[in-house]
Amino acid sequence: MVTGRYHVTTFGCQMNAHDSGRIEGLLESLGYLPAPKRDEADLILFNTCSIREAADSRFVAHLMEARAVKRRRPETVIGVGGCWAQSMKDEIFADYPFVDVAFGPGQAGKLAEFLASDSIGAQGYFEFESFTADLPMKAGQGHHAWVQISVGCNCRCSYCIVPTTRGREVSRSLDELTGEIQDLAARGVVEVTLLGQNVNAWGRDLRPQRSSFSELLSCVDSVEGIERVRYTSPHPKDMREDVIEAHASLPSVCEHIHLPLQSGSSRILKRMRRTYDRSRYMDRVAMIRERVPDCAITTDIIVGFPGETDEDFAETLEVAEEVGFDGAFTFIFSPRRGTEAAEMSDAFVDHDVARKRMDRLLEVVRRRGSERAQRFLGRDLEVMVEGTSREDPARLRGRTRHNRNVYFDGIGAPGDLVEVSITGATSQSLTGEMALAAAAQRLSR
Ligand code: 5AD
Ligand code: SF4
16 A cells, blocks of 8 residues: 545535545545645645636636646645546546546545555546545544535526536435434534535435434434534525424524525526425515524525526525525526536626626625614623634634624633623624633633
8 A cells, every 4th residue: 555645625604614634534534644745745636616707717717736746756646536537537638638536526435445556556536426525534533523424415496506416316314314423522522513405305315214404403302412513504495394393492402594596586586496386485584584583594695697687686686685694605607517507608608797696796795784783782691712813813713603703802622512792794704702701711621
């Protein structure tokens, strides 16, 4: 077995960050050591994303740097994993002949086989089939952990590359997940984020016994030591009463729901194949507000989807005004290879028009987000300490159950739950101070 030093660069979503943690854990258990810089590594890996075009071009620039390293040291092995690798599987070795190994999302297990075999130096490509979750996670991940609960997606959103790169949805079993979370808790993890492309569809494919996402939430909630449970992302069509109820009734399930809207126009939602319309989305929001009045609601919105007219976009603005999201990730539509929407080129929206729409949307998102944040002023909120403020290391940085960043004066170590009085609120973050008595109590411990 050839071992040496590795270097991993991660692009894209939290799922990839999670996969990279697994890959690092795996390499270290194979005897590899981390290299501080890419040009000092024997094994250069990229975990890629292809959700948006910008990520592709950024990544290719990095890949060319790796080629330069290999020119100097031809024995260097270059591996490319993740969604971009999956979407390029037919041309990757022809277009980038210096790449040795390519693997789809969640294929780190295959990567191990490859590295452990004699095939190093021969080009290899691995399809998706297994979970990286079977692998040990890189040690020292602290008080928070990502837990992958399913891979793949059965939806067919017309803009999305995930169904072609990650395949059909496969859920991990309840026992396996509960076991993993118990182990994490035993190692000091107090907060978990459950990950999947459509988390609230979890469990429907399990045999012999189907299960449901709300059932999973209640099992995770009952794990001793887990104080906070989050998940991302759910699909509005599968957002049922039982899941919303879980936020109200289970102590560890946080008051935050990320509910991707994508568009406020029912006509565009139909073209996106989202299978819900504006009124169904608003109905979900109303149910959340009724059951969990203080719940933060965040979203994803795409502007400039093919065929989006000024009227359609006005509906997106209306929904953003009406809901008053606590925060939103906004994207300009980008055609992805092999997706249905990429074929709608006769209806593509002019990029300048899309940019202007984005600016208008951002104005609404920021203004409403900042208005929403004002409700926290003067309140004492439970904050999980995450570290110190980057700008002012004398201050602490933490997160509320609503997933808001808080910068505050106080005392605490990462993973501690403290109470902070909120004195300032913007759309981006909160500021405050730990109650003096509570700080003194901590000091005396
Ligand atoms: N173009 C723009 N945004 C996209 N997203 C997914 N695919 C595309 C695309 N082709 C956005 C969606 C999704 C988020 C993770 O990325 O809003 O919810
Ligand atoms: Fe993509 Fe839609 Fe599945 Fe999300 S729900 S991963 S957007 S196909």
